[in-house]
Structure formats: C-alpha cells, structure tokens
Amino acid sequence: MIRVVSEQxxxxxxxxxxxxxxxxxxxxxxxxxxxxxxxQRREGRxxxxxxRLDDLERQVAAAAAELDAVGKEIAxxxxxxxxxxxxxxxxxRQENDERWSPTPFRxxxxxxxxxxxxxxxxxxxxxxxxxxxxxRSVPGDDIxxxxxxCGPPACGVYAVKDLEFFPAGVAGCEMRNMAIGVVTLAxxxxxxxxxxRAQRASVVALAIHSGRRRVVTDRASExxxxxxxxxxxxxxxxxxxxxSPDEARAFLERSQKEDTxx
Amino acid sequence: MDIGKELRVIVVEEEEVLTEPIVVEEExxxxxxxxx
Numbered sequence: 001m002i003r004v005v006s007e008q009x010x011x012x013x014x015x016x017x018x019x020x021x022x023x024x025x026x027x028x029x030x031x032x033x034x035x036x037x038x039x040q041r042r043e044g045r046x047x048x049x050x051x052r053l054d055d056l057e058r059q060v061a062a063a064a065a066e067l068d069a070v071g072k073e074i075a076x077x078x079x080x081x082x083x084x085x086x087x088x089x090x091x092x093r094q095e096n097d098e099r100w101s102p103t104p105f106r107x108x109x110x111x112x113x114x115x116x117x118x119x120x121x122x123x124x125x126x127x128x129x130x131x132x133x134x135x136r137s138v139p140g141d142d143i144x145x146x147x148x149x150c151g152p153p154a155c156g157v158y159a160v161k162d163l164e165f166f167p168a169g170v171a172g173c174e175m176r177n178m179a180i181g182v183v184t185l186a187x188x189x190x191x192x193x194x195x196x197r198a199q200r201a202s203v204v205a206l207a208i209h210s211g212r213r214r215v216v217t218d219r220a221s222e223x224x225x226x227x228x229x230x231x232x233x234x235x236x237x238x239x240x241x242x243x244s245p246d247e248a249r250a251f252l253e254r255s256q257k258e259d260t261x262x
Numbered sequence: 263m264d265i266g267k268e269l270r271v272i273v274v275e276e277e278e279v280l281t282e283p284i285v286v287e288e289e290x291x292x293x294x295x296x297x298x
Contacts, residue, residue, distance in 0.1 A: 099271075099272045099273070101273070101274045102275060104274050104276060105272065153263065160265060165265075185274065186274040188274075190268060190272075191271070193267050194266040
C-alpha cells in the first residue's frame with residue numbers, strides 16, 4: 001500500500017479481507033473490486049515514476065560532482081596561468097626597462113593666455129589638472145600610447161625635464177600672455193630623452209604673465225583660481241611673489257626638484 | 263614639441279594618504295576580572 005493512504009483507511013481495507021473470509025459477500029463488493037483494480041494500476045505507475053525519479057537524482061548527483069571537478073580544474077588552470085603570465089610580464093618589464101614610482105614625476109610646461117583662458121598646445125585647461133585622451137583610442141586603451149602607436153604628435157600631457165628646453169625669455173616668464181609651471185605627472189608616464197608624456201598632470205607651481213601683471217605662486221588655491229579665471233585672478237593677485245626672471249626660474253627649478261623619487 | 267626618443271614607461275602609483283589618525287582603543291578588563 002502506498003504512503004498516501006492513511007492508517008485509518010489501510011485498517012478498513014484489511015478489515016474487508018477478514019470479512020471476506022468470514023462471510024460470502026463478494027456480490028456486494030463489485031464497486032470495491034473495481035476501485036481496487038484502479039488502485040493497483042496507479043500503484044504500478046507510482047512505482048515506475050519513483051524509479052525514474054531515483055534515476056534522475058543519481059544523474060543530478062553525478063552531474064553536480066562532475067561540475068565541481070571541472071570547476072576545480074578551471075580554477076587550477078587559471079592559477080597556473082596567472083603565475084605564468086606574471087613571469088612573462090616580469091620579463092617584458094625588464095626587457096623594456098619599465099619602472100615604477102610611488103611619487104609623481106615633475107616636469108615643466110608652458111601655456112598661453114588667450115580669450116580669458118589658459119591654453120596648452122592643443123586644448124584649453126579650465127583647471128590646473130588634465131587627464132590625457134587620444135583621438136585614436138578606444139575605451140580601455142593604455143593611454144598615453146607608447147611605441148609610436150599614435151601621432152605624430154603622440155598623445156599624452158607633455159612636460160619637459162629641463163628649463164633649457166625652452167627658447168630664451170620663456171623660462172623666466174618674460175614673455176607676455178604666457179604661463180610656465182611645474183606639473184606632477186602620474187599614472188602611465190612615457191619618458192623621452194628630453195621630457196615626458198603622462199596620463200595625468202597637475203600644476204603645482206606657476207609663473208604667469210598677462211598684460212603688465214605677473215604672479216608667481218605654488219599655493220594650490222591661487223593656482224586653482226588662476227586656471228579657472230586667469231584675468232580676474234591675475235588682477236587680484238597682481239605682482240604677488242613677483243621676482244626677477246632669474247628668481248622666477250630658480251623658483252620653478254626648486255619646485256621641480258621637490259618630492260622626487262630616487 | 264619634440265621631446266626626443268622614447269626611452270621607457272614609468273608607472274606612477276601615488277600612495278594613499280591617511281587623513282584621519284588611527285585610534286587604538288585601550289583594552290578594558292572584563293566584569294569577571296573586576297570581581298577577582
């Protein structure tokens with residue numbers, strides 16, 4: 001008898017057997033016999049379904065074990081691959097003389113003051129920092145590009161190592177409507193013989209010359225103001241920190257040497 | 263701007279600067295320890 005039958009019902013069916021032996025009552029049980037045959041057919045189907053279910057459970061358990069084993073194989077292969085890749089990348093870094101620094105590099109760069117804003121070679125600097133982009137890049141690119149993958153000129157925020165790079169009159173900020181400053185360079189920095197191309201640059205010292213006014217500063221708030229509204233800020237800070245061209249040049253050189261990672 | 267031949271790549275990873283002091287709490291004796 002299947003489980004769905006309650007104890008009370010089972011007892012009644014057993015009692016029928018007793019009464020069949022005790023009295024000749026078969027003629028009264030035509031409906032009961034028909035019902036019992038129907039029950040027996042269903043018990044056969046129930047048994048078959050149970051066997052199918054047991055088989056499926058075994059298959060699910062086997063698949064789960066196989067899934068677990070393959071997952072472990074994948075994880076192991078990934079770990080082995082990571083070790084191999086680390087080894088290859090170490091070799092590539094050594095062969096290409098790639099280096100690492102915990103502190104930003106410092107370089108010099110110049111801007112022009114035009115239409116009330118500060119401009120680099122190709123674009124406006126509305127604030128004293130810039131993240132480089134490349135017109136030829138796609139998202140996820142390693143910017144700035146190296147090994148002549150773009151340009152000329154190659155992408156990146158440019159800065160030079162030495163004030164001697166600039167023509168006479170530039171290093172001391174003697175020319176009008178110009179600014180010269182020290183930028184910190186971070187992220188990926190491509191070093192060249194005379195300068196750098198960087199992923200990110202921030203201005204940390206500035207000498208600016210607009211009209212007859214000049215300002216020399218390394219205060220972050222003043223640099224911020226000079227980039228956001230150069231004309232207003234130069235008027236407000238007029239002649240602040242002003243020094244001779246030689247002193248301006250020395251000020252920038254001192255700033256460039258600060259916090260250099262050796 | 264011609265800055266010469268490309269020499270190498272330098273990866274500059276700026277260190278994070280802690281802006282708040284680290285507070286070390288004093289270890290307090292337990293109630294049971296006080297009883298003893």
